[in-house]
Amino acid sequence: MSRNKKIVIITVSALASVLILAAVLGLVFSRLEFSVDKSGTQTVEVFDSYSSSSPKAYVRVLGLKFPVSCESKGEIDTNKTGEYTLDYTASFLWKTLKQSGVVKVVDTKAPTIELEDYNFNFEYTSAPPTADDISVKFTASDNYDGDITDSVVKTVVDNICYFTVLDSSGNEATAEVNIIYTDGMRPTISLMGDTTMYLAAGNPYYEPGYSAKDNIEGDITAAVKVSGAPDITKSGIYLIEYTVTDTAGNSARVTRRVVVYGTSDPSDFQTVAPNGKTVYLTFDDGPGIYTEKLLTYLRKYDIKATFFVTNQFSKYQNLIKTAYNDGHTIGVHTYSHNIYRQSNNIYASVDAFMADFNAMQEVIKAQTGSYSKIFRFPGGTNNTISRKYCGGIMTALSEKLTAEGYYYFDWNCDCMDTSSAKTADAVIKNTLDQISKKTNSVVLMHDIKGYTVEAIPAIIEVGLRRGYTFKALDENSPVVRYKPQN
Numbered sequence: 001m002s003r004n005k006k007i008v009i010i011t012v013s014a015l016a017s018v019l020i021l022a023a024v025l026g027l028v029f030s031r032l033e034f035s036v037d038k039s040g041t042q043t044v045e046v047f048d049s050y051s052s053s054s055p056k057a058y059v060r061v062l063g064l065k066f067p068v069s070c071e072s073k074g075e076i077d078t079n080k081t082g083e084y085t086l087d088y089t090a091s092f093l094w095k096t097l098k099q100s101g102v103v104k105v106v107d108t109k110a111p112t113i114e115l116e117d118y119n120f121n122f123e124y125t126s127a128p129p130t131a132d133d134i135s136v137k138f139t140a141s142d143n144y145d146g147d148i149t150d151s152v153v154k155t156v157v158d159n160i161c162y163f164t165v166l167d168s169s170g171n172e173a174t175a176e177v178n179i180i181y182t183d184g185m186r187p188t189i190s191l192m193g194d195t196t197m198y199l200a201a202g203n204p205y206y207e208p209g210y211s212a213k214d215n216i217e218g219d220i221t222a223a224v225k226v227s228g229a230p231d232i233t234k235s236g237i238y239l240i241e242y243t244v245t246d247t248a249g250n251s252a253r254v255t256r257r258v259v260v261y262g263t264s265d266p267s268d269f270q271t272v273a274p275n276g277k278t279v280y281l282t283f284d285d286g287p288g289i290y291t292e293k294l295l296t297y298l299r300k301y302d303i304k305a306t307f308f309v310t311n312q313f314s315k316y317q318n319l320i321k322t323a324y325n326d327g328h329t330i331g332v333h334t335y336s337h338n339i340y341r342q343s344n345n346i347y348a349s350v351d352a353f354m355a356d357f358n359a360m361q362e363v364i365k366a367q368t369g370s371y372s373k374i375f376r377f378p379g380g381t382n383n384t385i386s387r388k389y390c391g392g393i394m395t396a397l398s399e400k401l402t403a404e405g406y407y408y409f410d411w412n413c414d415c416m417d418t419s420s421a422k423t424a425d426a427v428i429k430n431t432l433d434q435i436s437k438k439t440n441s442v443v444l445m446h447d448i449k450g451y452t453v454e455a456i457p458a459i460i461e462v463g464l465r466r467g468y469t470f471k472a473l474d475e476n477s478p479v480v481r482y483k484p485q486n
């Protein structure tokens with residue numbers, strides 16, 4: 001071997017060793033790396049597609065990049081919210097490199113609420129509506145949870161009802177319904193002092209005061225209008241009228257009577273002031289030709305009375321409505337008032353009576369909107385004429401109607417306008433005599449008699465000056481009844 005050859009071999013060997021050493025060192029110091037950093041947390045919207053491809057991995061050797069395999073572990077279900085962990089492992093020879101990342105599948109989409117209506121009318125009475133009162137139909141749905149109608153919460157704040165719902169991821173939806181307050185209620189006016197005041201002539205009249213309240217607007221005293229003033233120089237009965245109207249147009253009216261007494265006029269009555277006596281004026285057999293006049297008299301003094309109505313004069317039926325609207329009590333008397341003739345007599349049987357009674361109830365309902373609980377038997381409970389047609393019928397009827405929740409009234413004062421009294425003066429005298437002797441007077445009168453109607457102003461004027469209170473009958477009035485005699 002030549003010397004040159006040796007040199008070549010040694011040189012080649014040395015170079016090869018250097019190369020091998022370099023390769024070994026290169027491998028020893030090689031570095032694995034991922035092309036993409038997938039550590040940390042990524043989010044993906046539920047139901048969106050997500051490709052969970054592994055990152056590419058490389059190994060760097062002596063400044064050169066060579067791809068290496070990368071394994072990934074873990075799965076993601078994008079149809080289900082939650083946190084998923086993925087582990088990536090790259091390996092090269094004895095070296096491994098791990099990376100793990102979290103993928104959150106989230107629902108960030110808000111649910112939706114569907115309302116049947118955006119406005120709700122609420123008839124305001126005494127209190128604002130609660131959430132339960134708002135009966136607008138609704139549904140709520142969510143892209144992830146589906147139907148979540150049952151989770152909707154309603155809250156009323158002032159005049160808005162808020163509908164809110166949260167889906168299982170806490171996304172909120174709200175919807176609003178406007179509450180429109182409808183007001184069909186009248187305001188109320190309260191009078192301070194007495195509603196019937198007694199004033200000796202010549203003394204000044206001072207308004208005792210009043211207040212008005214509305215269900216929605218609250219105190220509306222300032223809107224009250226007062227009209228009328230007593231003439232303190234002249235004895236008489238004066239009506240002071242208080243009216244108020246709320247913004248919805250409901251109005252209220254109350255009156256105060258001022259009885260001025262004690263002038264030098266010798267015919268004047270001296271009052272005895274309120275004395276606890278109550279007079280119930282009751283008018284049978286109408287409405288008829290004089291009823292309208294009677295209503296104007298009662299209105300003049302703002303006196304409430306009771307009408308036991310019939311259908312004998314059917315063209316005056318509408319006055320039942322007028323009387324009712326004026327605040328009088330409407331009671332059943334009879335449709336036909338036939339208690340004297342044999343044919344179709346109302347006392348011929350219980351059925352015959354009830355047919356007549358119910359026919360009158362229908363007339364009352366048509367005029368007033370409701371049936372009446374109050375009635376008076378034609379001829380009174382103690383009539384004996386019914387014996388001619390049916391034995392025991394008054395006993396049977398009084399028991400039956402009481403059991404059915406009706407209240408019947410007879411009378412304890414009779415103005416005698418269907419017997420001896422044929423003039424207004426006679427009716428006045430009979431009535432005033434009788435009511436002076438009782439604490440509670442239920443006065444039998446007939447508004448189909450002109451002289452009875454003409455007696456009313458004097459009876460009221462004298463009655464008020466004597467300190468009587470006039471009232472309409474109702475279910476709580478004193479029971480004034482005769483025992484059945486048949």
Ligand SMILES: [Zn+2]
Nearest residue numbers: 284285378379
């Ligand atoms: Zn009658």
